[in-house]
Amino acid sequence: MLLLKLATRNLLRNTRRTLITMAGISLGLAMMMGSNNLAFGSHQDMLRTAIGLLAGHVVVQAEGYQEENDAELVVTDSTAVAEQLRQAFPDASVGRRLLVDGLITSPTNARGAALRGVEPSAEAKVIDLDDKVIEGEWLADDDDRGILMGEEMVDALGIEIGDKVVFMAQPDGDEVQSKLFRLRGIYRTGSPEIDGYIAIVPLQAAQGLYQAKDPATQIAVHLDSDRQTLPTWERATQVVTADGLEVLPWQKAIPDVYEFVKLDSAYSDGIWFVLGLIVAMGVVNTVLMSVLERVREFGVMMAVGLKPLKLALMVLAEGLVLGMASAVIGVGLGLLLSWPLVVYGIDMSSMGESMETAGVPLSMHMYAEIDWARLFVYPFIGIGFSVLASLYPAWKVTRLSPIEAIQHQ
């Protein structure tokens, strides 16, 4: 305790120097927290969109579909499989999708399109595309002829709400299948890939293109929280027993997005690590200066019996106290800095209508989210760097000879 008291008082000897160093650590931590929370919010937004739009927290697909993306590889008798999942996970939202690429033609034009057969009411719960309908309306579950298209595709086809289009594809078997739809609604996400390429129809309408019985490309299980993904996936692998099916967590179903988030997080962690090292140099300077000013004192302490190792511990204790005080202030400042980013976010709509990362349309209004799991890590980062930076000065004092130290002027 006396060593900690000594450390605190030694730090207070040169209050200005200590405060400047603390400000460096605290501000560094606060900036790191603010920036990481913004990145975390952006990643979470991206994941929510990607999981909702492209997969589910857990998906059931035909074996091989993940690798080959072949429309012919479908889950047959999908209603039964979906029902099994609904019974196993009553709190989750389970929806089927049938994905097939083909050609959409209007009276005046034609365009390649990715048709998504969905269960409209179930789908509306997991993606916010229904909120992005700018004209017309979201699909009704029993609307066998309705189709929803992005604004860009509608413009390219030169059609309006109520107009007819024909979708043609060769999903399974040799024959080209076609089906007539009427445009019920137009949506706008801002993403050219989605607005110009994806058309949404009720599932049973898309199933009409197939010869297979009750087909679905994927059955997606959407959960309230990503934390439930892995246990749900493990349980789902036991629930889904039919041959030829595979159960994947979203990390494997949309690996590009998962890898992007991991890489982006690692990249920003790397940058902060380097900045942490720069801040640590400031701590080295503070503690080393403080040590060099007290060589004579250290000599006396050694003379009265303090062992070099304890002396080093005393210097490390100064780094510890500096780090602890800075961590408390830094985390407080970090929360303060994150708060407006959580509530108001950053509006980047002046830079464009949308942006897309790893094939996922992202909102132009970025919001931070507090990464609670990391909140308890930040203090240890501050303390860790501070103690780490004290290692060199601590090592230096262990090399002192008591007699030379006492005679030090």
Added chain:
Amino acid sequence: MTSSPIVTVRDLHRHYQQGEITVKALRGVDLDIGRGEFTALMGASGSGKTTLLNMIGGLDSPTSGTVLVDGQDVGAMDRGRKSDLRLDKIGFVFQSYNLIPVLSAVENTEFVLMLRGVGKKERRDKAMAVLQQVGLGGMEHRRPREMSGGQQQRVAVARAIASEPALVLADEPTANLDSQTGHDLIQLMQKLNDELGLTFVFATHDPKVKDAAHRVVWMEDGQVQQDERK
């Protein structure tokens, strides 16, 4: 005074290399210091008295020869064992007080007790009692900068004796004090020697210390020239 010496020095040499010149600070010192003695090492600057004191205290290592403190060979010890020896058996009083400026008088005094692992209450009580003993009652919570030179040196004495060491080594303890304060300090140490039987060894130029000492060891050119007992 008991018969077995607390300090035994035999044929002690200490040479320093300064560039190409070898400085022979000690040249074959032989000396025994008995328990309870009040000994002054006197001599001109450079005579080797401080070097000898540092050797006895394990702050420096001999070039050759032997230093035994309470029967333990200081020269053969590593840094850790020397620290233990100083902690357990030796108290130091330095010319420039050398208190820890961020600690109060009582905290400075209990510092050594803390290093010895004495419990918080016990060491605080002991430190308070020792400060009382050296005449600093009421000043326990003052920091060194709030005390005069004489008071600081009393705290240094309190720190040196708090752990009841077998030996107190004092290097020019009165050099920075005015005449009266120096006199008072010597009286204090004499009293501690009389009442507690503490062994004191001084390296000093101060005639007042010489007058108070039971024994005066005169040094010259790194050798003992004369050993006067009173």
